[in-house]
Amino acid sequence: MSPNSSITAVVFDFGGVLITPITNALGEVADWHDVPMVTMLEILMGPRERSTHDHPWHRAERGEMPTAEMQGEIGPFAEAKGVQLRGDEYERVLRGDFLVHNSVVDRIGDLRARGYATGLLTNSFREFRAVLEEHVDFGLFDVVVDSSEVGHRKPEPAIYAIVAERLGVPGEQILYLDDFAANLDGAQAAGWQTIHVVDVATALEELEHALA
Secondary structure, three states: OOOOOOOOEEEEOOEOOOEOOOHHHHHHHHHHHOOOHHHHHHHHHOOOOOOOOOOHHHHHHOOOOOHHHHHHHOHHHHHOOOOOOOOOHHHHHOOOOOOEOHHHHHHHHHHHHOOOEEEEEEOOOHHHHHHHHHHOOHHHOOEEEEHHHHOOOOOOHHHHHHHHHHHOOOHHHEEEEEOOHHHHHHHHHOOOEEEEOOOHHHHHHHHHHHHO
16 A cells, blocks of 8 residues: 555554454364365354344344354354354354464554554454453553444444544544455445555554555
8 A cells, every 4th residue: 555644543453463363263163064264254253245134243243142142043054054063163263362463562552652543443242352451451542442332343334433433533544454355345435544464564564654
């Protein structure tokens, strides 16, 4: 992306940006069933390119149901893919054995010292807020928007509007980092600039280039 000195706020995703991605655990579960990881992602997390109101993962991310109920409601989605679940798939995926990307955490502190507003925008679950805060100091952020608290999830337009409103910054002045392309599409539709995080070190280089 090209440098843009008009950026005044930088917003970060949590999973896959501040911590190692959940796809690591999804890959292990996919191996249990001898299916591609993307198939297991669609079964357990639903389609990423749009909002699916009846998918258990999406409903839990909106705070509409507890995570403990997801396994009991995922059967039809697995059957549609020809997969017979063991019953402990979500237990494995949500175990929380992730690593923090300290280089990203350090950069957030640096950005605040340089005068940028910082935000966290995450699709998460009510039960996981305490777990997330155990690993990353949410005091690093001027604004934290958790899907399970606001009742909207990425890539729904409303959640991006909430972030911009709370930051008090126009969309065109926000730069957003996320590892899921669909979430970046939603941000771009809101007028935000974006960085697709595939490799953390490369993304941090792109961040500095964008702010130059």
